[in-house]
Amino acid sequence: MQLFNKYLIYALCLLFHGSVAIAKNEPLHPVKGTPQAAEFTLLDIDDKTHSLLKYRGRVVIVNFWATWCPPCRDELPSMERAWKIFKKHDVVLLGINVGEDADTIFEFTANYPVTFPLLLDLDSKVTKSYPVIGLPTSYVIDPEGRIIYQAIGTREWDAKVLIKKILALKIKN
Amino acid sequence: MSLRLYYIIIISLVFSPGYGATITTGKDEQALLPYWQLQSGVMRLRLVQRLPDQTRAYFSGRGFNKADVELIASYCFFQSVYKNTNKAHSSEIIEYNLTDWKLVYQEKNLSLMVREKWQDIWQSRNIKQAQKIAMEWSLLPTRQTLKSADYNWGMTAYPVPHGATFDLDIIWKINGKVRKARIPDMKCANDIYVPPVEE
Numbered sequence: 001m002q003l004f005n006k007y008l009i010y011a012l013c014l015l016f017h018g019s020v021a022i023a024k025n026e027p028l029h030p031v032k033g034t035p036q037a038a039e040f041t042l043l044d045i046d047d048k049t050h051s052l053l054k055y056r057g058r059v060v061i062v063n064f065w066a067t068w069c070p071p072c073r074d075e076l077p078s079m080e081r082a083w084k085i086f087k088k089h090d091v092v093l094l095g096i097n098v099g100e101d102a103d104t105i106f107e108f109t110a111n112y113p114v115t116f117p118l119l120l121d122l123d124s125k126v127t128k129s130y131p132v133i134g135l136p137t138s139y140v141i142d143p144e145g146r147i148i149y150q151a152i153g154t155r156e157w158d159a160k161v162l163i164k165k166i167l168a169l170k171i172k173n
Numbered sequence: 174m175s176l177r178l179y180y181i182i183i184i185s186l187v188f189s190p191g192y193g194a195t196i197t198t199g200k201d202e203q204a205l206l207p208y209w210q211l212q213s214g215v216m217r218l219r220l221v222q223r224l225p226d227q228t229r230a231y232f233s234g235r236g237f238n239k240a241d242v243e244l245i246a247s248y249c250f251f252q253s254v255y256k257n258t259n260k261a262h263s264s265e266i267i268e269y270n271l272t273d274w275k276l277v278y279q280e281k282n283l284s285l286m287v288r289e290k291w292q293d294i295w296q297s298r299n300i301k302q303a304q305k306i307a308m309e310w311s312l313l314p315t316r317q318t319l320k321s322a323d324y325n326w327g328m329t330a331y332p333v334p335h336g337a338t339f340d341l342d343i344i345w346k347i348n349g350k351v352r353k354a355r356i357p358d359m360k361c362a363n364d365i366y367v368p369p370v371e372e
Contacts, residue, residue, distance in 0.1 A: 027260070029320045066310060068231070071326045099306035124306045133314040134325035152317070153256070153324035 028140060028149035028165055037062075037141045038129035042119040045102045045109075050094060050119055052145070059169045060092040060141040064121075064132050067100055067108040072136040075154035076112045082157035083116040089167055094119055098127045098135060142169045194354040204252065209341075209356050215259040215321070216267050216345060220251040220356070223328065225335055225364040235307035241298065245308075248286055249331040249361035253313045256324035267319040268346040276331055276359075278339040286330035287315040335364040 037060075041051040052060065063079065065072035083093050093116040097105055105118055121127050130139065133152075140149035148169060155162060194213040201208040201221045208221040225246045232242050257267050275282045288309050295305055313327030333339055341356045 027320070027322050029323070068235075068311065069326060071324070098310055099303060123302060124310070133317055134327060135310055151323070152319060153322065153326075155322070 028151050028155070028162060031139070031147045031150050034142075034146040034148055037139065037145050037147050038126070040126040040129070042096065042121060042126060044117040044119050045105050048117070050117055052141075055092045056145055057143050058090055058092050059143060059166060060094065061086070061138060061166065062130075062141065063093070063095045063136060063138040064098055064127050064130070065095055065136045066098050067104060069135045071154045073112060075136060075157065076114055078155070078157045078159075079116070080114045082163060083114070085158065085163055086166070087116075089170060091166060091170065093117075096121050096126060098124050140166055140169065194352075196354070196356055206362070207360065209359050211343060211354055211356055212258075213352060213354060214347060215257050215265050216347065216352075217254075217256045217258050218343065219254045219256075220329065220341075220359065221253075222360070222362045223250040223252055224362045225250075226366070231311070232308075235304060235311075236301070237304050237307075241300065241304070244294075244298075246364075249333050249335060249337065250328050251331070251359075252326070253329045254324060254326050255313065255317065255319065257319040257321055259321040264348065265321070266348055268317070268349075269319075269344070270316045271313065271329070272315060273344040275342045276333065276339045277342065278333045278337060283332055286332055288312050289315060291330075331361065333361055335361055337361045 037052060039052050041049060041053075043049055052062075063075075065076075067073070079093065079095070086093055095114070095116060095118045097118055098121055100120075101122065102120060105120070109118070130137075136152075136154060138151045138155070139147050142148045149165070157163075194211060197210045197212070199208060200206065201219075204221045204223075206222040206224070208219055210217065210219045212218075228246045228250050229242050232245050233239075237245065255267075255269065257265070259265055271285050271287045274285055276285070277283075291308055291312070292305070295308070311328055313329050314325055317325055319325070331339070338358055338360050341359050343354050343356065345352050
């Protein structure tokens with residue numbers, strides 16, 4: 001019976017430890033074949049032009065989102081925290097809004113303040129040039145313009161493991 | 174504690190999170206409306222009732238005209254969250270296709286109103302591009318592949334009257350293996366008008 005108790009405690013520890021380890025993990029999924037990211041030129045809500053080609057040589061995170069999408073809203077605070085780290089390392093973060101106008105997004109940012117660029121894909125043509133099926137979806141593009149990672153749904157973008165993985169793309173090149 | 178009780182605890186700890194499909198219902202904490210949830214292994218689907226007035230408000234806000242809003246709101250909507258709950262890297266990949274799902278209402282098998290069906294409707298109604306985009310991205314994707322920690326949110330639409338009760342047959346794949354489950358007695362929200370409170 002004592003031995004059985006030991007095994008029970010061990011099993012519970014394993015289960016508990018497993019759940020803690022899992023909670024810290026924020027997977028980015030490798031994209032098969034690392035295809036070249038579709039080029040785009042879009043205006044942000046401050047009328048500034050952003051062209052993906054101009055960011056060649058830097059790691060770029062592209063996040064497709066909308067104001068009405070609850071999980072998109074959920075990940076904005078962690079993205080903003082991550083952005084503060086990324087910009088120090090010359091990593092670009094672009095939030096591409098699907099189908100909404102600048103006024104709608106501007107109003108929205110009163111409650112969800114973010115400082116990274118929010119681009120307008122009014123006709124969703126850029127969104128459709130990527131394999132986006134649902135929102136939010138994010139891609140990590142390496143300095144050579146290849147899509148390396150994908151995430152469907154929210155992530156804790158400021159999780160250490162995730163930041164490390166993204167910064168490693170910069171070091172590789 | 175008896176040895177038997179230990180066995181029960183261990184077996185429930187190891188097997189209860191997933192190896193069989195579990196259906197739960199209750200009130201969604203955020204929406205404060207009834208939900209139906211299916212969990213099977215790493216797959217979790219939660220369907221939360223939406224009131225027709227919520228649907229009207231949402232699509233009016235996206236610029237649909239009154240007639241189109243009423244057409245949309247005549248269908249039964251659920252807010253839907255489809256998730257691969259495995260947070261660690263794992264080889265378990267979920268695939269689904271909403272066109273495989275069936276709802277059973279009054280002994281008839283009916284299909285969901287997926288993105289493509291709405292596109293057909295809008296073609297005949299001369300709807301603007303902005304509204305088409307809003308509708309398309311608001312609905313749960315018709316087909317999706319979800320790896321660990323991936324999830325999608327979106328509405329699912331059902332061609333049954335408000336207040337109707339139906340069964341939903343769900344099909345998905347885990348690593349290519351087909352799985353099926355039925356959520357019985359799902360209830361579409363009633364179309365209730367709540368007048369504003371006068372002060």
